Amino acid sequence: MREAPKIIVFCCNWSVCPGLQLSTSSTYYGDESLVDPIVTMCSGRVSPELILEALSQGAWGVLVAGCPPGECEHNGNYKARRRVFLLRNLLKQFNIEPERVGLEWFSTGESARLRGAMNDFADKVAELGPIGGKDG
Amino acid sequence: MAKPKVAFYWCASCGGCEEAVVDLAEDILEVVRAVDIVFWPVALDFKKKDVEQMADGELAVSFINGAIRTEEQEEMVKLLRRKSGLVIAFGSCAHIGGIPGLANFWNRETIFERVYKGVPTMDNPKGVLPQTKTIVDGQELTIPEFWNTVHTLDQVIPVDYYIPGCAPPPDLIMKAINAILEGKLPEKGAVLAPDKSLCDTCPLADSKPEKLMMKEIKRPYEVILDPEKCFLAQGVICLGPATRSGCGERCINAHMPCRGCFGPVKGVKDQGARVLSFVASILGIEGEEQMTDEEVQKLVDQIPDPAGLFYMYSLPSSLLRRKIMK
Numbered sequence: 094m095r096e097a098p099k100i101i102v103f104c105c106n107w108s109v110c111p112g113l114q115l116s117t118s119s120t121y122y123g124d125e126s127l128v129d130p131i132v133t134m135c136s137g138r139v140s141p142e143l144i145l146e147a148l149s150q151g152a153w154g155v156l157v158a159g160c161p162p163g164e165c166e167h168n169g170n171y172k173a174r175r176r177v178f179l180l181r182n183l184l185k186q187f188n189i190e191p192e193r194v195g196l197e198w199f200s201t202g203e204s205a206r207l208r209g210a211m212n213d214f215a216d217k218v219a220e221l222g223p224i225g226g227k228d229g
Numbered sequence: 230m231a232k233p234k235v236a237f238y239w240c241a242s243c244g245g246c247e248e249a250v251v252d253l254a255e256d257i258l259e260v261v262r263a264v265d266i267v268f269w270p271v272a273l274d275f276k277k278k279d280v281e282q283m284a285d286g287e288l289a290v291s292f293i294n295g296a297i298r299t300e301e302q303e304e305m306v307k308l309l310r311r312k313s314g315l316v317i318a319f320g321s322c323a324h325i326g327g328i329p330g331l332a333n334f335w336n337r338e339t340i341f342e343r344v345y346k347g348v349p350t351m352d353n354p355k356g357v358l359p360q361t362k363t364i365v366d367g368q369e370l371t372i373p374e375f376w377n378t379v380h381t382l383d384q385v386i387p388v389d390y391y392i393p394g395c396a397p398p399p400d401l402i403m404k405a406i407n408a409i410l411e412g413k414l415p416e417k418g419a420v421l422a423p424d425k426s427l428c429d430t431c432p433l434a435d436s437k438p439e440k441l442m443m444k445e446i447k448r449p450y451e452v453i454l455d456p457e458k459c460f461l462a463q464g465v466i467c468l469g470p471a472t473r474s475g476c477g478e479r480c481i482n483a484h485m486p487c488r489g490c491f492g493p494v495k496g497v498k499d500q501g502a503r504v505l506s507f508v509a510s511i512l513g514i515e516g517e518e519q520m521t522d523e524e525v526q527k528l529v530d531q532i533p534d535p536a537g538l539f540y541m542y543s544l545p546s547s548l549l550r551r552k553i554m555k
């Protein structure tokens with residue numbers, strides 16, 4: 094069996110987190126790795142520094158999960174989108190695959206889709222493996 | 230009473246930090262009245278063996294500028310650390326990596342290829358690259374190993390205090406020297422400069438709109454700038470919000486945006502990430518609800534080299550530290 098990917102999920106307290114609590118199991122990805130999502134008050138509060146910290150400490154990928162366009166009360170999701178897009182451009186310059194930073198939107202009632210999306214993200218990141226190179 | 234002994238040393242740097250000491254002008258006379266400068270390779274003829282002969286801790290303070298990228302620099306700073314009561318990282322390169330730190334987008338192999346083979350002015354038909362050992366007429370010659378990665382001083386030896394800047398301004402240097410002489414230093418590890426951001430002390434701060442917004446990004450050469458107006462309000466990226474103050478706003482007063490040489494404000498680990506954060510926050514707020522992913526991508530693609538710009542002075546001290554070479 095291949096190694097389970099190390100993934101950090103930053104999820105919005107108001108939409109994604111209730112969905113996670115409603116989902117039947119907190120385990121995912123071959124039941125080998127447990128997601129301990131980090132709850133934030135808004136996807137707009139996920140600073141790029143936190144994402145880089147996760148990647149520099151061994152995370153294979155980071156998923157930012159927030160409210161869909163039109164559903165965030167603070168428009169923080171639009172800010173999160175711009176930050177993630179710019180961060181992906183920056184990561185390319187470090188030879189780090191931009192797909193390692195995911196951005197997904199979920200509404201409160203989407204617990205079923207949540208699990209699927211996290212699995213898809215984990216699959217994609219597992220394909221890439223850990224971040225590393227010869228001069229690491 | 231014997232005067233405290235002081236050393237100045239340079240590593241991977243341009244010499245500007247040495248110039249900054251000379252820029253103390255007549256104040257340097259006050260400094261030498263109070264201390265004995267016993268090691269300063271750029272100005273005085275003392276040798277490594279003179280330092281080796283000192284007792285451990287005999288030097289009151291070593292001011293070390295430059296980043297660390299060779300075996301020799303590592304050896305010298307470790308020697309100075311052993312002989313010194315206090316080690317002060319002097320200037321941007323020792324503090325956060327500085328301009329030499331941008332070499333962390335390459336490595337030894339790619340730098341040597343470029344410098345000794347690639348540049349048009351290089352005449353090197355045999356493709357000779359520097360070797361740490363060479364035999365010439367039966368004699369072995371050695372030069373220090375050149376590292377793949379440029380390091381900050383505190384990644385190589387423990388550092389007690391930091392004086393930031395490219396180069397540090399004379400008033401901060403004098404304040405630091407006086408604080409040392411009077412024993413009025415803050416907690417260990419402190420950066421001897423104000424804790425405010427440059428934006429807070431910027432002479433253009435009054436022209437900054439309450440809600441900063443950038444519709445599009447321009448580079449300084451693409452636009453005739455209003456010298457009285459905040460750069461960000463004119464669509465030009467300025468690192469002021471994410472950079473420590475204390476520089477005397479030298480670039481701003483010369484009508485150039487901040488490029489971050491004073492490093493991050495207190496408590497921030499990664500200066501470039503903070504720059505990315507605020508740029509993405511204020512870029513394209515107007516009409517953000519209507520924007521498609523493609524339009525947002527176009528918006529951020531206006532910055533051709535985000536890593537080089539956001540980490541212009543701080544790449545070795547960043548969370549990622551260097552590009553991964555594949």
